[in-house]
Amino acid sequence: MNFTLFKHELFASLKLFIIILAVLMLYIVSVIYMYNPEMTDTLKKLTETMPEMMAAFGMTSIGDTLIEFLSTYLYGFLFMILPMVFSIMLANKLIMGYIDNGSMAYLIATPNTRFKIVLTQALFLIISLFTLLAVTTLVMIVFAEVLFPNELDITALLLLNFGLFLLHFAISGFCFLMSCSTKDLRTSYAYSAGIPIAFYLIEALSNMGGSLDKLQYITIYSLFDSVQLIQQNSSCWWMLGTLFFIGLLCYSLAIRFFVKRDLHL
Amino acid sequence: MIEVNHLTKKFGDFYSIQNVHLQIPKGEVFGFLGPNGAGKSTTIRHLMGFLQPTEGSCFINGLNCREASATIQQFVGYLPGEIAFIDKMTGKQFIHFIAQLRGMNDYTHAEKLMHFFELDASRLIKKMSKGMKQKVGLVCAFMHHPEIVILDEPTSGLDPLMQTKFIEFILAEKDKGTTIFMSSHMIEEVEKTCDRVAIINAGKIVATETITDLKKRKSKKYMLEFQDEQELTRFLDEEYVLERISSTKVMITITGDLQAFLHTLSNYKIIDLDVISQSLEDIFMHYYENGGAQS
Structure with a gap:
């Protein structure tokens, strides 16, 4: 790992990091603020009037506890999409951005092996994502404790967010793989954004129930099941394991691709 | 190395x-x-x-x-x-x-x-x-x-x-x-x-x-402008590789001995002499002509 490069990326991606984090925090704060055991009744009515629409965004059962409430309103859409956007943008910038504009030539013309460069970028992506979700978790805990002391099941939240991290670890791994293996920035963006978004839409469709239910077997988002994680069911462990494995596989393939590929610089 | x-x-x-x-x-x-x-x-x-x-x-x-x-x-x-x-x-x-x-x-x-x-x-x-x-x-x-x-x-x-x-x-x-x-x-x-x-x-x-x-192998090109057409016609009898540009102008290609060329020129009334810098294409042409003959 090269610290000069790591430091450079840190400053270069700070703006994106702050924007994503700010939007996340805005929503976290307003959703927790909205939590009110009595108000859930109105939301229940809303769900009854248009169940498919709400189900598409994963808002099926409105739980009575704070953690269930949060998992319904944050983990269905916001926590899926925003970190995904972050992964897509950062993963493409970290490798394909340099290849596409040609400045990669300067990076690998220094006495650093390609392996070292790509490993630095991969670790940077993983660490950024981890930091993003760690700060998010912290904000959730602090804000929930301030507004509703002792209402939040912290163990369940930690497990839930750990699962969320593994899900985004896998997605970012896929984006990074595209960034390392495609021929230019446009193709890389097309695949690394298109495929995760398609998966998300499939997940949304499968949530609407009925015969579309079977679709859940072809989307990666099914491996993150907030209900199972909150209840700490035994099946949540193999799901987490699978997500970790997918992520690890994508990152290893990405590194291998980058080390072996032809670079026209 | x-x-x-x-x-x-x-x-x-x-x-x-x-x-x-x-x-x-x-x-x-x-x-x-x-x-x-x-x-x-x-x-x-x-x-x-x-x-x-x-x-x-x-x-x-x-x-x-x-x-x-x-x-x-x-x-x-x-x-x-x-x-x-x-x-x-x-x-x-x-x-x-x-x-x-x-x-x-x-x-x-x-x-x-x-x-x-x-x-x-x-x-x-x-x-x-x-x-x-x-x-x-x-x-x-x-x-x-x-x-x-x-x-x-x-x-x-x-x-x-x-x-x-x-x-x-x-x-x-x-x-x-x-x-x-x-x-x-x-x-x-x-x-x-x-x-x-x-x-x-x-x-x-x-x-x-x-x-x-x-x-040594490189040939040079010169653009010559003669005082009148007669001078040019007279010059055409000399044995040089040339290309006529206009009634008084010729482009001439010299390989090797420059001295002899200059000597010849002194016999004519010339109002302008330009050196045409050689492009890469000319060099290639040279190698194609020679290389083609060798192989």
């Missing part, structure tokens, strides 16, 4: 370079001439370890360019053919960034180079002209005292004054014993700096020879 052994690179069905074979001893300044798309950059990318050869291999100081590229980069300086940087940085920030990636923390030589090339590096790279960007690249290529330098079209974007300064700089590096491999499509700059030159076209080496031989 740079060795390129029967290097071939295929993209699909297209041969980008075919059986390129070069040997450049230590301390030599070697020119790599060819038109755009001839395979100069592809060859250079193999030397940098960016591309995997389809066939053949290349070595720098006995190290395989593909396998030991990181070790090789310690003593090699490189100027890419495409001018591209991280736009959001200033020139100085970029130079320091690359220096740090090299593990350097002494910027005195980099400062000296910036001063020599009259580069104001405090500006954002995005706002720099092509020539200024090229200078940033040159500083990055030379700041770590490399013993071998690979330059892909180093003078593109530089104004004539800077080109002269660059030639002066290359000659000073040559005196220090630096091995320099540079590609170009300008015969003049190669003539002024290089010891030897290889000419490449359509992926194949057409010729490798010393500059002295190249100059």
Whole structure:
């Protein structure tokens, strides 16, 4: 790992990091603020009037506890999409951005092996994502404790967010793989954004129930099941394991691709 | 010492370079001439370890360019053919960034180079002209005292004054014993700096020879304007390869003895004499004519 490069990326991606984090925090704060055991009744009515629409965004059962409430309103859409956007943008910038504009030539013309460069970028992506979700978790805990002391099941939240991290670890791994293996920035963006978004839409469709239910077997988002994680069911462990494995596989393939590929610089 | 052994690179069905074979001893300044798309950059990318050869291999100081590229980069300086940087940085920030990636923390030589090339590096790279960007690249290529330098079209974007300064700089590096491999499509700059030159076209080496031989073989063109048509008609009886441009103008190609030509000219009334600088195409034509006959 090269610290000069790591430091450079840190400053270069700070703006994106702050924007994503700010939007996340805005929503976290307003959703927790909205939590009110009595108000859930109105939301229940809303769900009854248009169940498919709400189900598409994963808002099926409105739980009575704070953690269930949060998992319904944050983990269905916001926590899926925003970190995904972050992964897509950062993963493409970290490798394909340099290849596409040609400045990669300067990076690998220094006495650093390609392996070292790509490993630095991969670790940077993983660490950024981890930091993003760690700060998010912290904000959730602090804000929930301030507004509703002792209402939040912290163990369940930690497990839930750990699962969320593994899900985004896998997605970012896929984006990074595209960034390392495609021929230019446009193709890389097309695949690394298109495929995760398609998966998300499939997940949304499968949530609407009925015969579309079977679709859940072809989307990666099914491996993150907030209900199972909150209840700490035994099946949540193999799901987490699978997500970790997918992520690890994508990152290893990405590194291998980058080390072996032809670079026209 | 740079060795390129029967290097071939295929993209699909297209041969980008075919059986390129070069040997450049230590301390030599070697020119790599060819038109755009001839395979100069592809060859250079193999030397940098960016591309995997389809066939053949290349070595720098006995190290395989593909396998030991990181070790090789310690003593090699490189100027890419495409001018591209991280736009959001200033020139100085970029130079320091690359220096740090090299593990350097002494910027005195980099400062000296910036001063020599009259580069104001405090500006954002995005706002720099092509020539200024090229200078940033040159500083990055030379700041770590490399013993071998690979330059892909180093003078593109530089104004004539800077080109002269660059030639002066290359000659000073040559005196220090630096091995320099540079590609170009300008015969003049190669003539002024290089010891030897290889000419490449359509992926194949057409010729490798010393500059002295190249100059000897090189023919020169002159544009002559006669006082009137009669003078010109009289001149047509002389045995020269020429092309008539207008009623009083001819373009004449001279290979070899210039003295005899000048002597002949003194017998005619000439109002203008112009030297036409030779383009790369003319050199190629020369090699095609001769090379075609040999093979």
